Each structure stands twice: as C-alpha cells, then as structure tokens.
Amino acid sequence: MRFIHTADWQLGKPFASLPTEVRNALDEARFDAIDAIGCAAAAHGAAHVLVAGDVFDTEHPSERTIGQAVQAMAAHPCHWWLLPGNHDSARNGGLWDRVDRWAGRFQQARITCLLEAVPHELEPGAWLLPAPLLHRHNLDDPTEAFDRMETPAGALRIGLAHGSIRDFGSRGEANNLLPPDRARRSALDYLALGDWHGALQVDERTWYAGTPEPDRFERDDPGQCLAVTLSPGAPPQVERVRTGRFQWLQRDWRIDSAADLLAETARLLAAADPGNALLRLTLAGMVTMADRLAIRDALVDDLAHRLRHLDLREGGLVASPTPEDLATLQREGMLGRAAALLHERIEAGGSDAPLARRALERLFVEAARAGDKA
Secondary structure: OEEEEEOOOOEOOOOOOOOHHHHHHHHHHHHHHHHHHHHHHHHOOOOEEEEOOOOEOOOOOOHHHHHHHHHHHHOOOOEEEEOOOOOOOOOOHHHHHHHHHHHOOOOOOOEEEOOOOOOEEEEOOEEEEEOOOOOOOOOOOHHHHHHHOOOOOOOEEEEEEEOEOOOOHHHOOOOOEOOOOHHHHOOOOEEEEEOOOOOEEEEOOEEEOOOOOOOOOOOOOOOEEEEEEOOOOOOOEEEEEEOOOOEEEEEEEEOOOHHHHHHHHHHHHHHOOHHHEEEEEEEEEEEEHHHHHHHHHHHHHHHHHHOOEEEEEEEEEEEEOOHHHHHHHHOOOHHHHHHHHHHHHHHHOOOOHHHHHHHHHHHHHHHHHHHHHO
C-alpha cells in the first residue's frame, strides 16, 4: 500500500507584509505545489494523497482559490482525501460544500472531503481513519475517535489528524493537542499529521509532512511531501520528496568590514537559488563610515536585486567614524559643524548617543553620495 502524506497547503495565504509582486509569486507557487504532489504520487505508484488539514488558509477562501485548487487536483489520476484543520474546520459546511461543487465540475476529479470521523476503505485491506477538526480550537482530543473505529482483522489502519502532538510553544496550535502515543493506543500502522510546517518524525509510525511550499522563516525543513509504503506487520517506509519552489532563508552575520559582507554574500549566493530565495538578514558589528556606505550599496544596489526578497535588519551594525572620516566632513562647512556636534554627543555616551550615532552615519552617507554625484 503506497500513498502520499501532505498537509498545510494553506491556499490563499495573504503574505500581507510582502510587496505585491512577491505575494503574487508565492500565491502561485502554492498551487504549483499541488501539481508537484500529484507528480510525486505518479512517480511512487501512489493511488492516494492524504492531506492532513489546513488545505486552505481561511474558512472563507475566494472562488478562484477553490477553483484553482480543485482544477490542479483534477489534473492527476490519484484520489485526494482532504481533512479539515484548524484554519478550515469542518463546522463551516459552506467551505466544504463549495469544494464539492467545484469538484463536480470536473468529471475526472477524485476528491473526498473528510467531514466526519468515520473510516473509509482506501483499497482492499487498507482503511483511512480521519479525525477532522470541528472547530478552530478543540479542547478534546479528536484522535480519541480512532479507538472506536472498527476495521477488518489484519487490515492496515491509517490515521489522519491535525494538531500538536507535543508542546511546540508559539509555533504550534496548543489548543489542538494530541497524545504522543496515539499510533500505539489505536493500533495504527501509520499516523499522518498536519499542523507543524516542517517535516518531522515523531516515532516509528507517526510523522508530520510539513507544508509542501515554504511559507515563512523559522521553520524546520519545509517544502516537501512524504511518500509512504505500508506492509502488514512491518514498520512504514517513508521517503521525503521535495516539492517546494521558494527558499526562506535566515542569516545572522557579524560584519567588521565591507570585505566581510562580500565574502558572506558570495557564500550565500553559491549555495542558494537566488531568484527563488527570500532572505531575512540580520547584521551586527562595528565598521568604518566608508565601509558602512559600501555595505549599504552592496545590499541595496546588488543583493536585493538578486534575491526574490530581502528583509534587512541592520540595527546592530554600527558605523564608527575614523579621524579621516570626521576630517572629510569638517571641510564641508555646515555639515562639518553638524558632524562635530553629533560626534560630541556620541562620545558623551548619554541616552541620545545611539540616535546621534545613527544621525552621523546618515550624514556621512548622504555627504558621500552628494560627492559622488558632483
């Protein structure tokens, strides 16, 4: 018995903090991931795709979002089993009625919305036990229903659920807690979970698939689905299959010169796919004013244009003027007097010293740029 385990598609996710062109590209990539999953099913001889919740990012997705999703699934011959999660819970019958109506427009579509905790026979000798979430926040364990689901003797039992199987802190849904030994308690051959956005093995028979297309920074190994092979009496064979397009990278660099930045940038670009990379970059260190200007130009005029998106956090990078820097500004009349005053504030070390340092840095940068233009 072979199937694909996936979860947390979160179709229609707005990515509101990003520029419009980046949001549009990320939105389209989430639909492309459906095609990648369908191709993975074909490549691994899997007739079924189990989606462990959060197919949609909201209970009220647009008609385009639903239509594009169903059309993408209908393009593949596998059977898609969709479980409501906390973002698209089963209580909102309107959402899942809309999915069913769209599926009805495609004669070849094989899509089942799992709105009730009742077993389904996937194929002879293999049964799916779903635990749909009825509400966004559930205090009771939805997987407890597995204990009451009877299946034929010797049949494979596959659980499908959405929630946190242990305390993930702020990154999990603490209201939808599942026992860590659910697979053993309910005699499951495999427990397919959703909610955690990175692929994660909990025990021999319990896995999170993660989201098939990365959607944020600070996640563990996203951008894949799992190809699962089950045989009676044997542990599952699980293969990770890459499906994601975009890379969400996070880097913290200690910079002491412009040369340091250029070296770090070269290493990053050599290892990444720049055009499909979103980078959250945090800089720290102390550099000269001249290097600060060179660093700013390298980031804004070069790296930012190579990447899909650059989220730059440079508050920890401090520019310290050299005597030569100050002498250069002092020859500029009023600018020189302003620079001297700011330098005095910095040297005094009062509460406004950090602001004075930033102002001096800005003054030096603008003066240097004005000189270049001249």
